Amino acid sequence: MNEVKNILLVGVGGQGVLTASEILSEALMLEGFDVKKAEVHGMSQRGGSVNSHLRYGQKVYSPLIEEGKADIIFSFELVEAMRFSKYLKEGGFIVCSNEKIVPNSVYFGTVKYPKDPAAVLKEAFGKSFYLIDAVKIAEELGNIRFANVVLLGTVSHLMKISDKSMKDAIGNMVPEKTVEGNLKAFQRGKELAG
Amino acid sequence: MKKLLSGNEAVARGFYENGGRVAVAYPGTPSTEILENMVQYKEKINSQWSPNEKVALEVGIGSSFGGARTLVAMKHVGVNVAADPLLTVTYSGIKGGFVLVSADDPGMHSSQNEQDNRYYAKFAKMPLLEPSDSGEAKDFVGLALEISEKYDTPVLLRTTTRISHTKTVVELKEREEHDGLLGFEKNPSKYVMVPANARKRHPTVEERSIKLTELAETIDVNRVEMNKKEIGVITSGIAYQYVKEAFPEASVLKLGMSFPLPINKIRAFAEAVETLYVVEELEPFIEEMIKAEGIPVIGKEVIPRCGELNVEIVRRALSPEKEEPLTTEKVDEKSLPSRPPVLCPGCPHRGVFYTLNKLKAVVTGDIGCYTLGVQPPLSAMDSTIAMGASIGVNIGLEKALGIDFSRQSVAVIGDSTFMHSGVTGLMDAVYNKGSNTILILDNRITAMTGRQENPGTGYTLMGEETREVDLEALARAIGVEHVRKVDSYDLKALKDVIREEMDRPEVSVVITYNPCMLIRRKKFDIKKYRVNEDKCINCGICLKVGCPAVVKNEDETKSHIVESLCTGCSVCAQVCPKDAIELV
Numbered sequence: 001m002n003e004v005k006n007i008l009l010v011g012v013g014g015q016g017v018l019t020a021s022e023i024l025s026e027a028l029m030l031e032g033f034d035v036k037k038a039e040v041h042g043m044s045q046r047g048g049s050v051n052s053h054l055r056y057g058q059k060v061y062s063p064l065i066e067e068g069k070a071d072i073i074f075s076f077e078l079v080e081a082m083r084f085s086k087y088l089k090e091g092g093f094i095v096c097s098n099e100k101i102v103p104n105s106v107y108f109g110t111v112k113y114p115k116d117p118a119a120v121l122k123e124a125f126g127k128s129f130y131l132i133d134a135v136k137i138a139e140e141l142g143n144i145r146f147a148n149v150v151l152l153g154t155v156s157h158l159m160k161i162s163d164k165s166m167k168d169a170i171g172n173m174v175p176e177k178t179v180e181g182n183l184k185a186f187q188r189g190k191e192l193a194g
Numbered sequence: 195m196k197k198l199l200s201g202n203e204a205v206a207r208g209f210y211e212n213g214g215r216v217a218v219a220y221p222g223t224p225s226t227e228i229l230e231n232m233v234q235y236k237e238k239i240n241s242q243w244s245p246n247e248k249v250a251l252e253v254g255i256g257s258s259f260g261g262a263r264t265l266v267a268m269k270h271v272g273v274n275v276a277a278d279p280l281l282t283v284t285y286s287g288i289k290g291g292f293v294l295v296s297a298d299d300p301g302m303h304s305s306q307n308e309q310d311n312r313y314y315a316k317f318a319k320m321p322l323l324e325p326s327d328s329g330e331a332k333d334f335v336g337l338a339l340e341i342s343e344k345y346d347t348p349v350l351l352r353t354t355t356r357i358s359h360t361k362t363v364v365e366l367k368e369r370e371e372h373d374g375l376l377g378f379e380k381n382p383s384k385y386v387m388v389p390a391n392a393r394k395r396h397p398t399v400e401e402r403s404i405k406l407t408e409l410a411e412t413i414d415v416n417r418v419e420m421n422k423k424e425i426g427v428i429t430s431g432i433a434y435q436y437v438k439e440a441f442p443e444a445s446v447l448k449l450g451m452s453f454p455l456p457i458n459k460i461r462a463f464a465e466a467v468e469t470l471y472v473v474e475e476l477e478p479f480i481e482e483m484i485k486a487e488g489i490p491v492i493g494k495e496v497i498p499r500c501g502e503l504n505v506e507i508v509r510r511a512l513s514p515e516k517e518e519p520l521t522t523e524k525v526d527e528k529s530l531p532s533r534p535p536v537l538c539p540g541c542p543h544r545g546v547f548y549t550l551n552k553l554k555a556v557v558t559g560d561i562g563c564y565t566l567g568v569q570p571p572l573s574a575m576d577s578t579i580a581m582g583a584s585i586g587v588n589i590g591l592e593k594a595l596g597i598d599f600s601r602q603s604v605a606v607i608g609d610s611t612f613m614h615s616g617v618t619g620l621m622d623a624v625y626n627k628g629s630n631t632i633l634i635l636d637n638r639i640t641a642m643t644g645r646q647e648n649p650g651t652g653y654t655l656m657g658e659e660t661r662e663v664d665l666e667a668l669a670r671a672i673g674v675e676h677v678r679k680v681d682s683y684d685l686k687a688l689k690d691v692i693r694e695e696m697d698r699p700e701v702s703v704v705i706t707y708n709p710c711m712l713i714r715r716k717k718f719d720i721k722k723y724r725v726n727e728d729k730c731i732n733c734g735i736c737l738k739v740g741c742p743a744v745v746k747n748e749d750e751t752k753s754h755i756v757e758s759l760c761t762g763c764s765v766c767a768q769v770c771p772k773d774a775i776e777l778v
């Protein structure tokens with residue numbers, strides 16, 4: 001049977017959502033899957049909400065994930081995880097970086113940034129919600145730019161993507177002198193997935 | 195070799211593999227990356243940004259007349275700008291293969307409208323190809339060039355956002371040269387479209403259309419995928435993917451070449467299935483032509499005209515009885531703050547809009563990053579229609595409402611947009627004795643679409659240094675006597691100069707200058723600001739500059755500057771009434 005898996009990556013413009021999606025899709029292609037990755041460039045780069053749809057399987061038709069069908073929501077920011085949580089399917093996972101980015105709109109509108117978004121997500125999704133202190137771990141490793149690769153470690157482990165493909169993909173995408181650090185970050189993320 | 199390519203990368207690759215020689219464009223989402231990716235083939239392909247789409251198309255025409263395989267790319271609304279030469283080059287025909295890529299934007303992810311450019315194929319009488327993934331995007335460029343040369347016609351390759359910006363797996367091939375046609379031969383009856391010649395060309399165009407219809411009937415990209423007979427679907431482009439996923443058992447007629455239509459093939463397909471649908475995004479382009487032939491088909495009765503399609507929309511439209519329950523929402527979306535795109539930290543446009551807001555000016559606006567000035571808290575834009583329109587609209591308001599209105603109003607336009615189509619508006623203002631104030635926000639780059647070079651940048655697309663347009667001298671040459679340059683980070687100067695020029699009963703141009711922060715950041719050391727909490731009285735004025743780096747602290751008792759985001763532009767520090775924002 002042609003089973004298609006769906007990963008929805010979300011976050012805020014500038015956080016590296018599109019690069020992470022690039023690495024994952026490359027790894028999945030190396031695994032031999034048909035892959036489609038859809039996103040929108042343009043306006044969304046300017047600090048707006050950003051998303052990337054990643055689908056893979058034997059044969060993928062539509063590049064877009066339907067609501068309620070995502071196997072994993074991979075979020076770089078807490079409110080964005082909440083915003084897109086309706087895409088999660090029954091039995092899917094949310095992997096979210098423990099980051100809050102407050103949009104300027106909260107100072108001029110009526111809607112506030114939620115007090116404790118992580119608690120809301122925990123309450124709603126229980127064990128399916130992985131909160132990752134990616135920035136902290138990256139700091140420990142000496143470079144906050146590794147944060148996204150920590151998250152990638154967790155996600156790729158949950159998706160059962162082989163280490164080899166992930167490492168090759170990371171190697172292809174990041175600057176050469178950061179490869180080693182990135183691979184360490186990847187390992188830490190993997191361990192967090194248990 | 196297999197590679198994941200976006201539709202735009204695939205178009206560039208396809209042009210390379212098929213002997214492309216000259217590629218021209220003006221940037222515009224979602225088409226921009228086609229030319230950006232063309233640069234990697236610069237050994238073989240001459241690529242350039244032109245100042246607007248009309249010029250780009252004309253450069254393309256010349257290149258094709260010289261026998262080179264040529265590609266011209268633009269976003270959907272760009273074709274409106276290029277429409278004049280387009281609708282005549284389909285009469286003259288071409289020499290070297292000529293493909294025009296129109297990247298449409300259903301859903302208006304970053305556009306001012308969602309026009310369906312397939313109508314241009316019919317209007318201009320040119321064949322139309324619609325790829326449904328990157329692999330087809332690459333192959334169809336080759337096909338388009340072949341058809342173009344064989345039938346002596348430009349070919350329209352129409353993509354949409356979900357093709358342009360979706361990566362799919364593509365098989366790469368080696369390049370094949372196609373230089374056999376290079377060289378210009380004089381042939382006025384073909385290349386000089388005076389009435390006497392054009393009258394002779396028109397019947398040729400009609401004959402060509404008949405031959406192209408025959409081609410559409412037999413070409414393999416118009417293929418039937420026969421399956422169960424209950425449902426038959428005619429579809430094209432990205433909609434094909436949605437149909438295949440929603441109804442794997444349906445029979446499908448996939449139109450890779452959707453103009454001219456293969457009516458015989460369609461009639462035969464219609465007879466072979468029980469219920470026939472047309473599933474197409476946006477307008478009933480295919481549907482209308484089928485209905486005009488008297489073939490019964492269901493289309494826009496059930497498929498929406500507005501916005502993008504997706505699997506769910508197609509599924510519900512074709513089988514409403516099998517509606518699945520919606521998933522229950524576990525998080526109340528309405529309780530979440532919106533996160534629209536905003537001007538970047540340190541954007542040189544910010545201070546201009548802050549000032550216009552304070553001056554309570556009526557702002558006729560234009561298209562670029564600065565259109566974000568419409569949003570709160572800056573809220574300083576009152577019209578945006580099309581590129582270049584800010585100046586004409588400003589002139590029109592003055593003609594209607596008189597000089598008193600003009601004293602309260604400015605037109606705002608970016609450098610790239612000014613050179614694209616604002617220059618003619620400025621001539622109008624001077625020539626027709628207006629008293630308009632025109633602000634050119636000069637950040638030396640076409641920022642909105644991802645920082646492309648323009649005639650003011652000093653660099654070409656291929657990375658060579660070149661002359662920069664001197665906007666001040668240009669404005670003076672047009673006859674503007676009052677041209678002033680202002681540092682866009684100096685709020686006091688901005689306010690004084692703009693106020694003075696608004697009051698002046700003559701045309702004036704104010705050039706606010708500073709490079710886009712995203713190009714500047716690489717060249718300058720950045721100093722940063724912080725809030726001195728002892729001085730901060732939590733008045734919130736600094737938040738009104740709308741900078742992502744300026745927020746409130748955790749318990750919302752003071753303002754706070756996010757150090758990693760601050761670029762040191764100083765605008766927030768200038769508005770602080772207590773001098774509480776200091777250099778780190």
Ligand SMILES: Cc1ncc(C[n+]2csc(CCOP(=O)(O)OP(=O)(O)O)c2C)c(N)n1
Nearest residue numbers: 222272561562563608609610611640641642
């Ligand atoms: C006819 C047309 N072509 C292209 C575009 C895409 N586009 C939108 S704004 C823009 C130019 C923006 O550059 P500039 O005026 O310099 O302003 P900036 O974004 O740098 O502030 C372009 C190319 C468009 N909207 N319409």
